[in-house]
Amino acid sequence: xxxxxxxxxxxxxxxxxDGRRLSLDWLGAVPFLAYVGLFLLLPTxxxxxxxxVGPNGLTLSNLTAMNQSYIVGAFVHSVVVSATSAxxxAxxxAxxxxxxxxxxxxxxLRRLVTSACGVLAQxxxxxxxxxxxxxxxxxxxxxxxxxxxxxxxxANGIWLxxxxxxxxxYTYFQIPLMVLVFLPALDGIRPQWREATESLGGATxxxxxxxxxxxxxxxxFGGMLLLFANAFSAYATAAALISQxxxxxxxxxxxxxxxxxxxxxxxxxxxxxLVMVVIVAIVMVLYTVLQRRTAKWLR
Amino acid sequence: MSGxxxxxxxxxxxxxxLTACGQTTSTSTTxxxxxxxxxxxxxxxxxxxxxxxxxxxxxxxxxxDWANYGAIISGFTAKYGIPxxxxxxxxxxxxxxxxxxxxAGTTRAPDVLDIGMAVALANTxxxxxxxxxxxxxxxxxxxxxTGLWFQDYGGYMxxxxxxxxxxxxxxxxxxxxxxxxxxxxxxxxxxxxxxxxNGVMMASIAKGGTPDDISKGVDFFHQLKQNGSFxxxxxxxxxxxxxxxxxxxxxxYLSAAHGTDVxxxxxxxxxxxxxxxxxxxxxxxxAPHPAAARLWMEYLYSDEGQNLWLKGLARPVRMAAMxxxxxxxxxxxxxxxxxxxxxxxxSADQATKAKDYLASHWAQAIG
Numbered sequence: 001x002x003x004x005x006x007x008x009x010x011x012x013x014x015x016x017x018d019g020r021r022l023s024l025d026w027l028g029a030v031p032f033l034a035y036v037g038l039f040l041l042l043p044t045x046x047x048x049x050x051x052x053v054g055p056n057g058l059t060l061s062n063l064t065a066m067n068q069s070y071i072v073g074a075f076v077h078s079v080v081v082s083a084t085s086a087x088x089x090a091x092x093x094a095x096x097x098x099x100x101x102x103x104x105x106x107x108x109l110r111r112l113v114t115s116a117c118g119v120l121a122q123x124x125x126x127x128x129x130x131x132x133x134x135x136x137x138x139x140x141x142x143x144x145x146x147x148x149x150x151x152x153x154x155a156n157g158i159w160l161x162x163x164x165x166x167x168x169x170y171t172y173f174q175i176p177l178m179v180l181v182f183l184p185a186l187d188g189i190r191p192q193w194r195e196a197t198e199s200l201g202g203a204t205x206x207x208x209x210x211x212x213x214x215x216x217x218x219x220x221f222g223g224m225l226l227l228f229a230n231a232f233s234a235y236a237t238a239a240a241l242i243s244q245x246x247x248x249x250x251x252x253x254x255x256x257x258x259x260x261x262x263x264x265x266x267x268x269x270x271x272x273x274l275v276m277v278v279i280v281a282i283v284m285v286l287y288t289v290l291q292r293r294t295a296k297w298l299r
Numbered sequence: 300m301s302g303x304x305x306x307x308x309x310x311x312x313x314x315x316x317l318t319a320c321g322q323t324t325s326t327s328t329t330x331x332x333x334x335x336x337x338x339x340x341x342x343x344x345x346x347x348x349x350x351x352x353x354x355x356x357x358x359x360x361x362x363x364d365w366a367n368y369g370a371i372i373s374g375f376t377a378k379y380g381i382p383x384x385x386x387x388x389x390x391x392x393x394x395x396x397x398x399x400x401x402x403a404g405t406t407r408a409p410d411v412l413d414i415g416m417a418v419a420l421a422n423t424x425x426x427x428x429x430x431x432x433x434x435x436x437x438x439x440x441x442x443x444x445t446g447l448w449f450q451d452y453g454g455y456m457x458x459x460x461x462x463x464x465x466x467x468x469x470x471x472x473x474x475x476x477x478x479x480x481x482x483x484x485x486x487x488x489x490x491x492x493x494x495x496x497n498g499v500m501m502a503s504i505a506k507g508g509t510p511d512d513i514s515k516g517v518d519f520f521h522q523l524k525q526n527g528s529f530x531x532x533x534x535x536x537x538x539x540x541x542x543x544x545x546x547x548x549x550x551x552y553l554s555a556a557h558g559t560d561v562x563x564x565x566x567x568x569x570x571x572x573x574x575x576x577x578x579x580x581x582x583x584x585x586a587p588h589p590a591a592a593r594l595w596m597e598y599l600y601s602d603e604g605q606n607l608w609l610k611g612l613a614r615p616v617r618m619a620a621m622x623x624x625x626x627x628x629x630x631x632x633x634x635x636x637x638x639x640x641x642x643x644x645x646s647a648d649q650a651t652k653a654k655d656y657l658a659s660h661w662a663q664a665i666g
């Protein structure tokens with residue numbers, strides 16, 4: 001963009017009095033910088049600053065409170081739910097993406113699956129939670145229909161409203177997201193490479209072990225990290241589904257902000273958010289590193 | 300991608316926009332904003348006129364099915380012709396206070412608040428003192444002397460249940476029986492909602508604990524969780540109606556209201572654990588409609604307003620006085636769930652102790 005704009009800007013420039021020229025190249029980036037500033041840097045600054053503020057001014061107590069067992073527990077749960085749903089989503093999503101990639105590139109199936117994935121990857125929050133509550137919730141119609149046929153899916157506890165339920169519901173939007181991010185990597189694999197392996201006497205296993213595997217691994221694990229961050233930061237789905245115990249970090253933040261029984265601690269909420277930011281930042285750094293390796297092959 | 304950041308960002312951005320776009324309020328009714336009684340603005344008629352001139356009232360966190368607020372809101376509008384903007388009906392008391400702070404100086408700030416005592420006591424600096432005409436009917440223990448807050452209605456913690464789905468309940472331990480698998484719920488998370496905290500406290504007292512010690516209640520819910528009786532869903536009118544939560548710990552006046560949807564709904568208050576609780580009203584110090592806010596208070600504390608709460612099965616704060624004067628709606632009073640025994644009310648210290656214990660133990664108990 002800068003390159004294309006240069007000649008135009010050049011003609012518009014006027015020499016300044018002291019001979020220097022005023023470049024207007026940066027103007028094009030203003031909307032982007034304003035957006036990032038307003039929606040990423042400003043909130044992050046507010047969160048960081050807020051973590052050091054208590055009821056009586058500056059304090060470190062919000063951060064030292066992070067080692068309390070219920071807070072550690074919430075983060076552990078968050079990580080477990082995110083990791084489990086990421087692994088499930090990545091494996092199942094990769095299999096589905098492979099099935100689509102090996103089919104006709106302009107076929108109906110591929111178009112159907114990719115557009116469905118585009119929609120379903122964004123199908124989260126209250127609507128998704130409600131879909132599950134209405135179907136397999138405690139009074140959901142599938143639950144009741146199965147009960148009439150002698151099958152009680154809640155015989156061993158009401159798992160939908162717990163961690164296991166979260167994993168199931170999250171996987172619903174994780175799989176389509178994995179398909180979307182993994183499909184380009186699969187498309188980058190040339191059929192000729194397989195032919196080359198075979199002409200050199202390699203079996204299917206050799207192809208996957210020495211050619212496709214190493215090529216796809218960065219994309220696969222990168223996708224998995226993306227899914228992890230996606231699940232880790234999810235809030236609305238969990239809030240609509242789980243109303244007891246604030247078992248994951250994002251729910252705990254909401255609770256410390258809106259508790260009416262005296263547990264309203266905005267400073268603690270900021271500190272919790274800060275820990276989440278740090279964890280997501282680590283994941284995103286790993287993701288970027290892997291993404292770079294993938295990009296090399298797909299150029 | 301990083302949804303948390305994105306969402307926090309959107310929130311912060313929205314706040315910036317809100318504060319930027321909100322218009323500052325007019326100062327045409329300065330006298331109403333400083334009035335501590337109807338007499339200060341020249342009597343109730345002058346207050347009505349000033350409120351009509353403002354032409355609007357902002358309320359917040361008043362669910363229409365909670366203590367008959369649906370009828371109260373439409374009753375006020377019908378009587379004075381002042382439309383009411385009812386925001387975030389399912390919010391908590393803390394959400395109300397947050398809105399007062401975040402929307403301060405805009406025309407959208409809440410004018411009046413209906414809040415739990417913990418939040419009321421912690422935020423008196425946000426309230427304007429005001430004494431309704433019926434001020435003397437309110438017991439001294441139920442109001443702040445200058446009128447910063449005054450209790451409005453209350454009731455007792457109870458166990459409501461659908462008698463068609465579960466056996467009759469005569470004691471707390473019945474809930475551990477086989478007929479209650481996957482059926483017992485609270486009205487909210489006790490670390491967040493006042494009603495749920497009192498539900499756990501009631502269980503604690505029934506199990507031999509004291510108002511100073513909520514641990515026995517937490518242990519009881521842990522037992523319910525262990526044997527599969529506890530439903531980790533917040534009870535609402537909808538979950539009661541569709542059968543997700545056939546047994547609910549809740550204020551008796553909220554619970555009794557389920558009878559309209561579920562005719563077999565019964566309300567049980569254990570004799571050995573009569574835990575009472577009142578909410579309080581307060582006027583926002585920076586109310587954008589100061590006269591309407593004060594008129595709303597006069598309406599709520601009039602015989603008419605008090606009887607509307609009573610129709611919602613909440614015990615209005617002037618109930619005793621109105622029984623004496625004969626102004627009480629006796630038909631509505633007769634529908635209140637029977638309560639025998641001496642009620643216990645949590646002090647601020649006891650509520651603080653309870654929430655501190657819950658903060659560190661609740662998630663584990665039901666996790």
